[in-house]
Amino acid sequence: MSASAGAGAGPGRFISGVVEGFYGRPWTMEQRSELFKREQKWGLNTYLYAPKDDYKHRMYWRDLYTAEEAEQLMALISAAKQHDVTFIYAISPGLDITFSNPKEVAALKKKLDQVKEFGCKSFSLLFDDIETEMCPADKQVFSSFAHAQAAITNEVYRHLGEPETFLFCPTDYCAAFCTPNVSQSSYLHTVGETLLPGIDILWTGPKVVSHKISVESIEEVSSVLKRAPVIWDNIHANDYDPQRLFLGPYKDRPTELIPKLKGVLTNPNCEFFPNFVAIHTLATWCKATADGGPKDVEMGEEEQDPYSPQKALTLALTDWLQEFQRTDQPGGPCRPPACLKKELSDEEPMQTDLGENYVPGPGDNPLYTAEPLTLDDLKLLSDLFYLPYEHGPTARTMLQELDWLRSNRCAATAGTDMTAEWCSRAQRFDDMCDAVVQMFNRLSNAPNRSILYDLYNYICDIKSGVGLARAFVKTLGGQSRPSAQLMNDDPEPWGFRGGLSGEFQRMLPGHGNRDLYRHPPMTAVYCIRPFCPEDKMEVQRIFKEIQSAGDGEPALVTQPPLISDSLSAGELAPSPQCAFVLEDEIGMCGYALALIDAKPAAAKIQRAVSGSVFEEFPSLIAVQVLPRVTDPSPTKRMIGGLLSSIRSSGSRGAFCELRQSDQRMLNFYTKLGSFKPIQVDGLHADIVTMATDM
Numbered sequence: 001m002s003a004s005a006g007a008g009a010g011p012g013r014f015i016s017g018v019v020e021g022f023y024g025r026p027w028t029m030e031q032r033s034e035l036f037k038r039e040q041k042w043g044l045n046t047y048l049y050a051p052k053d054d055y056k057h058r059m060y061w062r063d064l065y066t067a068e069e070a071e072q073l074m075a076l077i078s079a080a081k082q083h084d085v086t087f088i089y090a091i092s093p094g095l096d097i098t099f100s101n102p103k104e105v106a107a108l109k110k111k112l113d114q115v116k117e118f119g120c121k122s123f124s125l126l127f128d129d130i131e132t133e134m135c136p137a138d139k140q141v142f143s144s145f146a147h148a149q150a151a152i153t154n155e156v157y158r159h160l161g162e163p164e165t166f167l168f169c170p171t172d173y174c175a176a177f178c179t180p181n182v183s184q185s186s187y188l189h190t191v192g193e194t195l196l197p198g199i200d201i202l203w204t205g206p207k208v209v210s211h212k213i214s215v216e217s218i219e220e221v222s223s224v225l226k227r228a229p230v231i232w233d234n235i236h237a238n239d240y241d242p243q244r245l246f247l248g249p250y251k252d253r254p255t256e257l258i259p260k261l262k263g264v265l266t267n268p269n270c271e272f273f274p275n276f277v278a279i280h281t282l283a284t285w286c287k288a289t290a291d292g293g294p295k296d297v298e299m300g301e302e303e304q305d306p307y308s309p310q311k312a313l314t315l316a317l318t319d320w321l322q323e324f325q326r327t328d329q330p331g332g333p334c335r336p337p338a339c340l341k342k343e344l345s346d347e348e349p350m351q352t353d354l355g356e357n358y359v360p361g362p363g364d365n366p367l368y369t370a371e372p373l374t375l376d377d378l379k380l381l382s383d384l385f386y387l388p389y390e391h392g393p394t395a396r397t398m399l400q401e402l403d404w405l406r407s408n409r410c411a412a413t414a415g416t417d418m419t420a421e422w423c424s425r426a427q428r429f430d431d432m433c434d435a436v437v438q439m440f441n442r443l444s445n446a447p448n449r450s451i452l453y454d455l456y457n458y459i460c461d462i463k464s465g466v467g468l469a470r471a472f473v474k475t476l477g478g479q480s481r482p483s484a485q486l487m488n489d490d491p492e493p494w495g496f497r498g499g500l501s502g503e504f505q506r507m508l509p510g511h512g513n514r515d516l517y518r519h520p521p522m523t524a525v526y527c528i529r530p531f532c533p534e535d536k537m538e539v540q541r542i543f544k545e546i547q548s549a550g551d552g553e554p555a556l557v558t559q560p561p562l563i564s565d566s567l568s569a570g571e572l573a574p575s576p577q578c579a580f581v582l583e584d585e586i587g588m589c590g591y592a593l594a595l596i597d598a599k600p601a602a603a604k605i606q607r608a609v610s611g612s613v614f615e616e617f618p619s620l621i622a623v624q625v626l627p628r629v630t631d632p633s634p635t636k637r638m639i640g641g642l643l644s645s646i647r648s649s650g651s652r653g654a655f656c657e658l659r660q661s662d663q664r665m666l667n668f669y670t671k672l673g674s675f676k677p678i679q680v681d682g683l684h685a686d687i688v689t690m691a692t693d694m
């Protein structure tokens with residue numbers, strides 16, 4: 001199963017390169033030819049043609065190519081050959097193929113025969129992202145979906161003369177899709193046992209977009225598949241989110257994987273030009289070998305690896321910088337950026353056109369001169385658009401600083417010891433924002449417009465985002481009136497960004513987002529403090545809000561009445577030292593109230609509770625937390641504090657009353673573990689009582 005990475009042909013070679021396997025606009029033929037050139041230069045050897053939204057690759061897979069299309073494909077296949085790149089033609093018939101119908105198999109063979117005539121020698125059948133249910137006709141012939149796919153794949157493979165490179169993409173192409181798991185997946189076992197040994201299998205790792213791929217996970221899947229997989233890596237794919245682009249290095253795949261794999265193909269960003277980093281760093285990774293570099297005991301763990309993502313990124317960005325300076329427009333730009341002008345000035349005068357002939361007179365505006373883009377600009381750009389599970393270092397610092405400035409806003413104008421620190425950190429944040437704007441300006445003026453146009457929407461978006469954050473910090477520091485962009489009742493559309501999808505997200509708990517910066521789940525600052533009488537109204541508000549959540553109806557009056565409702569509604573006062581409230585930066589977001597002895601309170605609201613309940617669990621607690629608090633730990637801490645107050649009063653146990661409809665709190669208490677449901681007679685069927693001893 002072992003292989004070594006790098007270019008070269010032959011059955012044992014490590015497949016390395018690019019899969020054009022994303023949804024959306026496919027790359028152009030020119031871009032693909034450019035890709036082959038780069039692959040050759042960087043030592044990558046394969047290109048898998050699998051553009052999801054190309055009609056004849058998937059939706060109309062049966063249709064043969066027209067003469068014009070044939071010409072283009074032939075040119076592409078020969079361009080790949082010229083650059084020593086293996087061109088693999090993939091087809092995705094899974095949307096509607098009937099496996100058991102011989103006409104369908106014939107159609108598939110005919111289509112692939114046509115591509116073979118174009119000079120293509122390597123093929124692939126893809127069954128990703130399709131329905132897993134077989135049609136009735138197939139169910140009669142095949143014992144499972146895996147058997148159907150493997151049978152047809154073997155037949156096509158043989159028909160094509162057992163090509164040296166032939167790839168199969170399973171429907172369960174990552175661990176997350178396997179039921180119940182990889183080692184017990186009957187689908188994967190059948191695929192592994194039935195597919196002919198010359199066919200290689202694609203695998204995306206633990207997930208569709210895998211954060212990390214471990215050696216153990218590959219060993220596990222290899223033993224089920226009976227061969228080393230070819231990784232289809234979605235680490236740089238961005239087709240699932242129009243606001244994201246990935247310019248970080250190939251990362252979190254140890255180089256010890258190389259001998260355990262048959263290959264790696266990256267399925268990168270939809271935009272062709274920004275993939276320079278994704279592909280360049282993958283090439284660096286493929287060249288790194290486990291016994292490559294000298295080992296230094298002083299080195300950290302990452303340094304021990306012959307591949308350093310950070311170094312690979314710098315190499316890639318250094319080469320990419322050259323690309324930005326290359327003019328790709330016929331005739332333009334009229335004037336070179338400042339850096340190039342100097343070099344040229346010693347030589348012959350430049351070819352001129354109208355713009356170049358114009359020489360400003362004394363007192364006229366000087367000609368606009370573009371500042372050259374720098375390596376630091378590209379590092380910053382990559383940090384802002386890094387990887388799917390990670391922001392780059394500068395982006396992380398910016399988020400941390402903004403979070404600190406926001407959390408310590410009181411210090412901004414208080415004139416205390418912390419004010420100086422607040423102001424200097426605000427200035428640092430402002431400088432970082434300014435660097436983003438400067439980077440944007442220099443990028444916009446770079447001679448290579450094709451790269452710029454692919455980046456444009458993203459850099460515009462981040463420039464606006466940073467602009468809003470910057471204005472917000474200025475407002476906090478009292479340096480400007482509440483920003484027009486932020487606070488105005490009639491802002492410009494860029495003051496409320498994100499469209500309908502943004503609105504949907506904001507309505508979901510935790511904004512529907514798992515912020516990369518807040519990882520693990522939440523680092524929002526919560527404060528738990530003792531309840532005071534002035535909090536009564538807010539507690540009532542939270543109680544009402546939760547009671548009416550869902551259908552917008554006011555709370556149902558439960559008969560007999562609940563002691564905890566009376567406590568939350570302020571009709572009963574909590575016992576001294578037995579009440580807390582939870583606050584976040586918006587305000588009060590939860591409370592925990594207790595009655596040490598609930599019996600008199602029950603009597604007060606004429607609630608009969610059997611004596612044995614009060615004997616075993618004399619105290620009652622009422623806890624509520626607004627849904628915006630998605631992190632369970634502050635609620636746990638608040639309940640912990642309340643229980644310890646109850647304990648120190650000498651109580652033997654506490655109970656709570658919950659409505660069945662309050663699934664959130666029911667789940668919460670269940671997960672806490674210490675509370676167990678108890679039987680209380682005479683309660684409404686909707687009420688669950690849970691109790692804990694001290």
Ligand code: GDL
Nearest residue numbers: 021022023128208234237239240
């Ligand atoms: C997928 C698709 C791929 C897509 C990617 C990222 C595979 C095998 N298939 O599941 O076409 O680009 O997710 O959205 O990865």
